Amino acid sequence: xxxxxxxxxxxxxxxxxxxxxxxxxxxxxxxxxxxxxxxxxxxxxxxxxxxxxxxxxxxxxxxxxxxxxxxxxxxxxxxxxxxxxxxxxxxxxxxxxxxxxxxxxxxxxxxxxxxxxxxxxxxxxxxxxxxxxxxxxxxxxxxxxxxxxxxxxxxxxxxxxxxxxxxxxxxxxxxxxxxxxxxxxxxxxxxxxxxxxxxxxxxxxxxxxxxxxxxxxxxxxxxxxxxxxxxxxxxxxxxxxxxxxxxxxxxxxxxxxxxxxx
Amino acid sequence: xxxxxxxxxxxxxxxxxxxxxxxxxxxxxxxxxxxxxxxxxxxxxxxxxxxxxxxxxxxxxxxxxxxxxxxxxxxxxxxxxxxxxxxxxxxxxxxxxxxxxxxxxxxxxxxxxxxxxxxxxxxxxxxxxxxxxxxxxxxxxxxxxxxxxxxxxxxxxxxxxxxxxxxxxxxxxxxxxxxxxxxxxxxxxxxxxxxxxxxxxxxxxxxxxxxxxxxxxxxxxxxxxxxxxxxxxxxxxxxxxxxxxxxxxxxxxxxxxxxxxxxxxxxxxxxxxxxxxxxxxxxxxxxxxxxxxxxxxxxxxxxxxxxxxxxxxxxxxxxxxxxxxxxxxxxxxxxxxxxxxxxxxxxxxxxxxxxxxxxxxxxxxxxxxxxxxxxxxxxxxxxxxxxxxxxxxxxxxxxxxxxxxxxxxxxxxxxxxxxxxxxxxxxxxxxxxxxxxxxxxxxxxxxxxxxxxxxxxxxxxxxxxxxxxxxxxxxxxxxxxxxxxxxxxxxxxxxx
Numbered sequence: 001x002x003x004x005x006x007x008x009x010x011x012x013x014x015x016x017x018x019x020x021x022x023x024x025x026x027x028x029x030x031x032x033x034x035x036x037x038x039x040x041x042x043x044x045x046x047x048x049x050x051x052x053x054x055x056x057x058x059x060x061x062x063x064x065x066x067x068x069x070x071x072x073x074x075x076x077x078x079x080x081x082x083x084x085x086x087x088x089x090x091x092x093x094x095x096x097x098x099x100x101x102x103x104x105x106x107x108x109x110x111x112x113x114x115x116x117x118x119x120x121x122x123x124x125x126x127x128x129x130x131x132x133x134x135x136x137x138x139x140x141x142x143x144x145x146x147x148x149x150x151x152x153x154x155x156x157x158x159x160x161x162x163x164x165x166x167x168x169x170x171x172x173x174x175x176x177x178x179x180x181x182x183x184x185x186x187x188x189x190x191x192x193x194x195x196x197x198x199x200x201x202x203x204x205x206x207x208x209x210x211x212x213x214x215x216x217x218x219x220x221x222x223x224x225x226x227x228x229x230x231x232x233x234x235x236x237x238x239x240x241x242x243x244x245x246x247x248x249x250x251x252x253x254x255x256x257x258x259x260x261x262x
Numbered sequence: 263x264x265x266x267x268x269x270x271x272x273x274x275x276x277x278x279x280x281x282x283x284x285x286x287x288x289x290x291x292x293x294x295x296x297x298x299x300x301x302x303x304x305x306x307x308x309x310x311x312x313x314x315x316x317x318x319x320x321x322x323x324x325x326x327x328x329x330x331x332x333x334x335x336x337x338x339x340x341x342x343x344x345x346x347x348x349x350x351x352x353x354x355x356x357x358x359x360x361x362x363x364x365x366x367x368x369x370x371x372x373x374x375x376x377x378x379x380x381x382x383x384x385x386x387x388x389x390x391x392x393x394x395x396x397x398x399x400x401x402x403x404x405x406x407x408x409x410x411x412x413x414x415x416x417x418x419x420x421x422x423x424x425x426x427x428x429x430x431x432x433x434x435x436x437x438x439x440x441x442x443x444x445x446x447x448x449x450x451x452x453x454x455x456x457x458x459x460x461x462x463x464x465x466x467x468x469x470x471x472x473x474x475x476x477x478x479x480x481x482x483x484x485x486x487x488x489x490x491x492x493x494x495x496x497x498x499x500x501x502x503x504x505x506x507x508x509x510x511x512x513x514x515x516x517x518x519x520x521x522x523x524x525x526x527x528x529x530x531x532x533x534x535x536x537x538x539x540x541x542x543x544x545x546x547x548x549x550x551x552x553x554x555x556x557x558x559x560x561x562x563x564x565x566x567x568x569x570x571x572x573x574x575x576x577x578x579x580x581x582x583x584x585x586x587x588x589x590x591x592x593x594x595x596x597x598x599x600x601x602x603x604x605x606x607x608x609x610x611x612x613x614x615x616x617x618x619x620x621x622x623x624x625x626x627x628x629x630x631x632x633x634x635x636x637x638x639x640x641x642x643x644x645x646x647x648x649x650x651x652x653x654x655x656x657x658x659x660x661x662x663x664x665x666x667x668x669x670x671x672x673x674x675x676x677x678x679x680x681x682x683x684x685x686x687x688x689x690x691x692x693x694x695x696x697x698x699x700x701x702x703x704x705x706x707x708x709x710x711x712x713x714x715x716x717x718x719x720x721x722x723x724x725x726x727x728x729x730x731x732x733x734x735x736x737x738x739x740x741x742x743x744x745x746x747x748x749x750x751x752x753x754x755x756x757x758x
Contacts, residue, residue: 069666070733073758076665087608098667098755099627099639103657105665109627113608113644115615116623126615135607187732189698205701205726208734208757 013046020049020219037138037164040081044212047228049219053078053181058155058165060146060179060216064186068142070210071168072097074185074232075140076107082164083111085137089130091115091123092142111137124150131163138164145169151177182216188231208234278316282309283324292324296386326352335544336385342539342581343372345494354402356395373412383543388412393420396476400424400431400450424476425451432472438465450476493531493586495519502541502578506570509538509579513570514563516584521559524589530555533588536566538573539581546573551621553612553645555590561610565617612644621645629656634709635667635724635754661704662726664736664755671752674737678749684725685737690753695729702726703739726757734758 038045038052045052053059063071079088088111090097095116099109115130117123120143130139131154139158143150146167155178158165167179190206214227221227278298280291289309298319303312312319329352337355340347346358359372373389380387390401392415401413404427415423424431427450430439442465447453450473453461458470474480495516503509513536524531532555538546548569556562573579616624625641632638638658678685684700702725722738729735734757740750 069664069756069758072665076758089611095625095641096666096668097627098635098664099629100635100658100663101665101667101755101757102627104659104661104663109629109639109657112627113612113615114625114627114641115619116625117619122619126619129611129614133607133611136611187734189730189732190728205699205728205734208728209732 017046017051021051035162037078037082039078041212041230041232044214044228044230047214047220048181048217053164055164056159056162057180058151058158058167058178060151060167060169060177060182062169062171062182062184062215064171064184068168068170070187071185073105073208074183074210074212075166075168076102076105078166079111079138080106082137083107086135087111087113088138088140089113089115089126089133089136090140091117091126091130092140093117093123093144120144120150124154127154127165127167128157131157131165132161133163134161136163138166140166140168142168146175146177148176148178151179155179179216180218181214184211184213184215186211191233277318277320278303279320279322280312281322281324283326329353336380336383338545339383339539339543340376341537341545342496342583343376345585350399354399359391370412370414373414377412379543391415393417394476394478395482396433396472397424397478399433400427400476404428404431421454421477425449425454429453432469432476434468434472438468441465442469493520493523493529493589494583495523495585496581496583498581499579502580504575504578506573509570509573509575509582510567512582513566513584514559516582517559517563517566520584520586521557521562524557524586527589528592529586529589530557530592531562531586531588532590533586534562534566535585535587537583537585538575538579539583540576541578541580542576544576546575546579548572549587550613550617551588551645552609553616554609555592556609556613557592558610561613565613568614568617616643616645629658631656632709633658633706635663635706636669636671637709639667662757664734665758667736667755668753671738671754674751674753676737676739676749676751678739678751682723682743684727685751688727688737688751688753690735695733695735697727698730700725700727706738724754 035055036050036052037055039048048054061071061075082088090112092114093116095114097109097112097114102109102112115123115126117126123141123143124146127139127141130136141154146169151167154165154167157163167177171184188209188211190209192206210232211229212232213229217227278301279295280298280303281293282289283292284290291303291305291307291309291312293305294303298316301316303316309321330349333349333353333355337347337349340355340357344357344359344362346356348356350356357376359369362372369391373391377387377389388402388407389412390398390405390407391412392398392401397415397420401407401415401423405413405423407413413423428439429442429447429450429452431450434442442448442453447456453469453473461470471480475482497512497516499512503512516536520531520534531552533549533551535547535549540546548566550562550565550569552562552565612624621643624644626644627639628642630637630640672690675689676685677687682703684702685697687694687696689695703723704725706722706724708720708722721742722740724736724738727735727737735753736755736757738752738754740752743749
């Protein structure tokens with residue numbers, strides 16, 4: 001596992017994060033702090049009030065157009081750190097997840113329980129049942145539509161048992177939901193090889209990149225147009241366990257786009 | 263066992279009822295009701311003869327298919343008395359009531375109850391209980407027995423009771439019965455004194471065998487050889503019930519009973535069936551399966567309770583029955599998912615998902631021993647235990663593979679320089695993608711023992727490509743490049 005250097009994470013930041021967490025606990029609207037699932041990206045975790053994705057909550061991840069793969073790729077990297085906690089329930093209409101691909105990224109496909117559902121009502125029911133079940137690392141769902149009522153039900157179910165709910169969906173005009181955070185994940189073009197330093201493999205596919213934006217985050221202060229936007233790069237695709245490193249951090253506006261290597 | 267005749271006569275109709283079938287061009291009586299039988303009509307008589315005796319008859323065309331269906335339903339209904347019932351020929355039902363008598367007062371009580379309830383359903387039934395299936399069969403059909411009555415034979419009575427009955431009662435083919443009659447052997451008792459040896463060459467071994475079977479000298483297997491351990495509980499209701507709440511309460515009580523029984527035996531249920539016997543004779547059944555053996559009443563009860571809405575109570579339910587169709591020792595449980603985490607809570611969740619979505623819709627991914635991408639992994643039902651031997655390290659990780667794979671590769675239009683270059687541009691679902699970077703080819707040979715499709719040469723050349731937006735695809739060209747034919751390209755998966 002690579003060590004990630006936290007840029008600028010001095011004593012002040014640590015103290016601030018601790019204070020924020022305390023505040024969240026004190027003023028949290030009926031939401032017990034059920035634990036935190038770090039995203040694995042230090043710069044992103046810093047922005048999140050709990051220092052990671054809060055358990056006992058619902059999180060929304062939006063794909064970009066027809067590009068479901070980028071969002072799934074991001075989610076899988078989130079799951080890498082979680083799967084040790086227990087199986088992951090994944091509810092979807094068309095289970096086209098490919099075991100060898102998941103295994104290559106380091107997520108043992110055996111950890112997944114796939115629930116194939118034909119209707120959104122079944123899918124949301126399955127998610128709710130999963131969120132109420134302790135012992136699952138996370139519950140993922142890919143509904144066609146998610147409205148406020150349905151998302152509130154999921155949020156309540158997650159709160160009741162401390163489950164981590166992730167909803168993967170297509171953007172539909174940014175309808176309000178009860179999710180605690182909303183992310184937008186899109187593919188980004190990979191970097192051009194630096195002559196003399198890096199040589200592209202074969203014909204030259206470089207490390208994969210995503211543009212990850214945090215569009216909504218309960219309990220955090222927005223900066224500018226959102227809560228933060230990052231360019232995330234795959235660390236090493238040839239290794240079974242892929243470690244991601246942040247490239248740039250636009251949340252601090254002035255943070256330089258420096259690759260943190262590990 | 264009983265004899266059944268068609269009934270269902272409307273109240274206004276008072277004529278003797280007969281059903282008529284066409285046999286070899288002749289109109290023949292197939293069945294007659296008690297009124298017609300009293301007046302001398304019998305099945306097998308031609309319609310003309312019957313008309314000569316009784317000009318006023320209510321004729322109904324025989325409906326063998328409908329009869330068979332009704333008989334099957336009736337046999338099902340008999341499941342209220344014993345779990346082992348089966349249809350016998352066109353007009354009988356076997357009930358193996360071995361071990362069921364403690365549930366009722368006596369064999370006679372059971373048989374009388376059966377006949378009385380059958381009468382309520384409109385069936386004229388005759389029942390006989392005997393030590394051997396053969397004796398019961400003969401007595402129910404050929405003994406001097408008024409309709410809707412029963413006869414119980416025990417021990418030494420069998421031989422005496424069978425003696426005056428016609429030889430047809432031995433379940434013999436009609437030709438053999440005719441031959442026996444010609445020789446003056448009309449009653450079963452006539453055969454008692456005969457030496458077995460000369461019987462066989464003349465009539466085949468059937469006569470001696472059937473006789474011995476009826477008398478209990480030869481064992482006749484009618485039920486599975488394994489003894490049926492009745493993992494079954496039932497409750498006869500004082501008042502018919504019809505609300506889902508009442509059914510659920512009844513189910514809870516039965517579940518507690520059954521689970522206690524299973525617990526004592528150290529067993530858990532894998533399949534359960536809950537049957538509701540309605541007052542109109544229909545049986546409503548719901549069934550569930552579990553991912554691992556369980557005898558937790560709350561868990562199993564919840565699975566079944568979710569299906570109670572599928573039960574149509576009709577005019578009411580008078581008997582509830584819960585039965586474990588498949589049980590397994592609790593110690594031998596195994597589930598592909600890591601046992602230590604799934605012990606407490608996840609297995610019940612899986613069962614609940616399978617219960618609502620169907621077992622084939624709750625899946626896990628298992629590796630398959632194939633290098634053909636679409637065959638290297640498979641989604642199988644979590645409840646399917648056949649893949650438990652597969653280990654996580656069986657997953658191939660040596661080469662980059664997409665996280666989503668299309669079950670059927672999508673044909674794409676491609677601009678590729680020849681001969682072995684990755685594409686420069688491709689069009690998938692009418693959207694053009696300009697390829698920015700590419701990697702490949704990785705040549706995958708199709709399995710040689712399968713017949714290659716025409717033009718595939720048995721190989722595929724796979725490329726990983728990245729488009730301008732950074733999206734990554736897995737494309738392949740089918741077959742070797744041939745200048746004379748345009749190459750066929752496909753999109754097979756997505757990287758992330």
